[in-house]
Structures are given as C-alpha cells and as structure tokens.
Amino acid sequence: MKVLVTGGAGFIGSHLADALMEAGNEVRVLDNLSAGSLENIRRWLDEERFEFVKGDIRNPKTVRKAVEGVDVVFHLAANPEVRIGAQSPELLYESNVTITHKLLSAMRDSNVKFLVFTSSSTVYGDAEVIPTPENYAPLEPISVYGGAKLAAEALISGYAHTFGFRALIFRLANIIGERSNHGVIYDFINKLRRTPEELEILGDGTQRKSYLHVSDTVEGMLQIFEYFRKGSKIADFYNLGNDDWITVREIAEIVSEEMGLKPEFRFTGGVDGGRGWKGDVKFMRLSIEKAKKTGWEPKLNSYEAVRRTVRELLKIL
Incomplete structure (x- = not known):
C-alpha cells in the first residue's frame, strides 16, 4: 500500500509509521512537528519508500498534495491533551475538528479508498455501562476534547457515506x-x-x-484494518483497550x-x-469483544x- 500518516512524527503515529515501513509499504508522513519530533522517524528519512512532509493540514495545498496517490490515510494528527479543553476549547476544536474537515475536503477530490481515524474513549463520557461497547448510547462527552473527537467521527462518517470512501474509527483507551x-x-x-x-x-x-501499550495499539489498528478492508461496511467503529x-x-x-x-x-x-x-x-x-x-x-x-x-x-x- 501507499499510506499517508498524519501526525506520523508523534507518539502513536511514529510507532505506526515504523510498523508500516517494516511491513514493506510506501509511507508518507505529514506533520507540522508541533507535538511530534523528527527523532521519532529519523531512521526512515533516507529510505526510498519513506517521505516526510513538514506541513499543516489546515493549508489546502499542503493537504491536497499529501493525499495524492495514496490508498489509505491514517489520520492521527490532533492535540492529544484532554485537559487543555477547559482552558482553550478553540484550540481543541481547531486541532481535532477543523483539521479533520480540511483532510476530508482534500480526500473528496482524490481516489483515496480508506480513512482510518484515531478517536477516543472520551466520546462515551461517564458511561453507565462498563465495560462500554461500541453501540453504547447516547454518547455524551463531558470534556471539550471528547466533544471534538465525536464531532470528527460524525464528519468522517458523513463524508464516507456521501463521497465514496470507507472509514474505520478506533476509540482508544489510554495509550502509553x-x-x-x-x-x-x-x-x-x-x-x-x-x-x-x-x-x-x-x-x-x-x-x-x-491502559494499552502502544505496541498492542498499533498491532490492533493494522490487524483490524486488514479485517475491515475485506468487508463491505462503509464506516465502522472499534474500541481498543484492555x-x-x-x-x-x-x-x-x-x-x-x-x-x-x-x-x-x-x-x-x-x-x-x-x-x-x-x-x-x-x-x-x-469492551474489546468486537476487536477480539x-x-x-x-x-x-x-x-x-x-x-x-x-x-x-x-x-x-
């Protein structure tokens, strides 16, 4: 596959980029390095199958060029700090919802077949059912972070159903x-x-x-993606936790x-x-029964x- 990883120089993104490269894929990383680090992906910078693009998803030209020719986008770019929502909800909205909308707009005009998005357990809020399954409702986030992730999920589902690509959404526990x-x-x-x-x-x-170790997280994302791509669902949701x-x-x-x-x-x-x-x-x-x-x-x-x-x-x- 030819793969784009947004936020691919960050914590989870760089581990995902490692696994994708080790599996023989062509990997393009788009990251503005606001939270990520070149050190996380330095081992691949001279590899022919690897491309690093320092850029911002909010720039239409940058993101349009980044999605060109790729088969799947793994969208991990986001502000990962839950606590910032109380102090700066605007920043969380921009770094989770706005950039997702910009990415989807670029994908609308491309031939990308799949989008994989890392959402969060925070979309469930104070769930009354524990362990919490993917079909739990109503989803009632209690943080701006959780609300922003849920808004991004909704946009992705709407775009996938409307514009002809398939979307896989992971709701992650605490990844460490x-x-x-x-x-x-x-x-x-x-x-x-x-x-x-x-x-x-x-x-x-x-x-x-x-809590889930990042090695188990990346393995789960890739294994479930392979399972998903063989199916026919336009959009699907999986919890990843312990x-x-x-x-x-x-x-x-x-x-x-x-x-x-x-x-x-x-x-x-x-x-x-x-x-x-x-x-x-x-x-x-x-609940991780669906993933299992x-x-x-x-x-x-x-x-x-x-x-x-x-x-x-x-x-x-």
Whole structure:
C-alpha cells in the first residue's frame, strides 16, 4: 500500500509509521512537528519508500498534495491533551475538528479508498455501562476534547457515506509507551525527578481506567484494518483497550517503585467527586469483544503496560 500518516512524527503515529515501513509499504508522513519530533522517524528519512512532509493540514495545498496517490490515510494528527479543553476549547476544536474537515475536503477530490481515524474513549463520557461497547448510547462527552473527537467521527462518517470512501474509527483507551510526552506516567516521573520525597496526585487517586501499550495499539489498528478492508461496511467503529483497569494511586506506586523512591503521596482532592480535572472521566474500561473477534488481543494488561512504559520512559527522561 501507499499510506499517508498524519501526525506520523508523534507518539502513536511514529510507532505506526515504523510498523508500516517494516511491513514493506510506501509511507508518507505529514506533520507540522508541533507535538511530534523528527527523532521519532529519523531512521526512515533516507529510505526510498519513506517521505516526510513538514506541513499543516489546515493549508489546502499542503493537504491536497499529501493525499495524492495514496490508498489509505491514517489520520492521527490532533492535540492529544484532554485537559487543555477547559482552558482553550478553540484550540481543541481547531486541532481535532477543523483539521479533520480540511483532510476530508482534500480526500473528496482524490481516489483515496480508506480513512482510518484515531478517536477516543472520551466520546462515551461517564458511561453507565462498563465495560462500554461500541453501540453504547447516547454518547455524551463531558470534556471539550471528547466533544471534538465525536464531532470528527460524525464528519468522517458523513463524508464516507456521501463521497465514496470507507472509514474505520478506533476509540482508544489510554495509550502509553515509549515516545509519549504527556499523560499521568510522564507527569509522575517528572514530578518525582523534581521532588523525590513527595508526589502530587491530581484527584483522589481512585480514578480507575484501562491502559494499552502502544505496541498492542498499533498491532490492533493494522490487524483490524486488514479485517475491515475485506468487508463491505462503509464506516465502522472499534474500541481498543484492555480487559482490566488500574487506579491512579496504583500507577503512582509502580512509578515510585521503578524509580526506587518512597514519596509521600499528596492528593489534591480534585473536582466533581475526586476527578483529576474538569472533564476527567473517573472510570473508564472499554469492551474489546468486537476487536477480539477479528483475532486481535492485547499482549500486555494495564499493569504490565504501565510498568513497561515507566521503564521505557526512565531510559530517556
């Protein structure tokens, strides 16, 4: 295949680009490097099958040229920070909805057959059914981030049905691993580096969520895409997560243990019943039964993924 990966120099995007290159595909990465890094894809820059385009999806000429001649677009470009929604909803809308609309407009005039989009578990909000299946309704995001992801999903589905391409949408749990530069594990490590004797923990520590290592994520995306492309659905949705979940306090304990520290935990108490911030979903675990039916299953559970990620980040931070 000839593949375009938007956000391909970022955390998940660069791991996806690695896997696509290792499988022998032609890969074009479009990234403005606002969150990504050339270091993440440096190993491929001199490869004939690899092309890096530094550019912004909001530029019509840039994105139109980027989609030329590709068979599938993996759309991962976005602002990954959930918490920014309370301070700058405009930025989240622009970096999730606006850029998706620009990409879809470019695809409308091209012969791209498939679009794969990384959405988020936040589209479910405070789901009353846990583990939460893909057909859960009504979808009621409680953060601007979740709302922006849901808006992007709706646009993609509408464009796919109207303009003749097929769309696969992944709703991701918390994805962690090497090259991540945000999130609870990253924050804990940096806080403990600054003050080894104390660790501030947002919320009451009882927040419980599912975590998936990026290696399992990329494997799932590619395996399910192969399953999807052999079918006939115009648009389909898959959760990617784990069968178990882990509390924020347990993550803090693992990070402290791996760093050889015994800090005093200081909980902020949080908002709205112990959440870390306004819009934080306190309990999240996705049903992955639909994904498992395609033959995919995560190799690492949430606890194993957290511990492996801590060790990976400690090598570079």
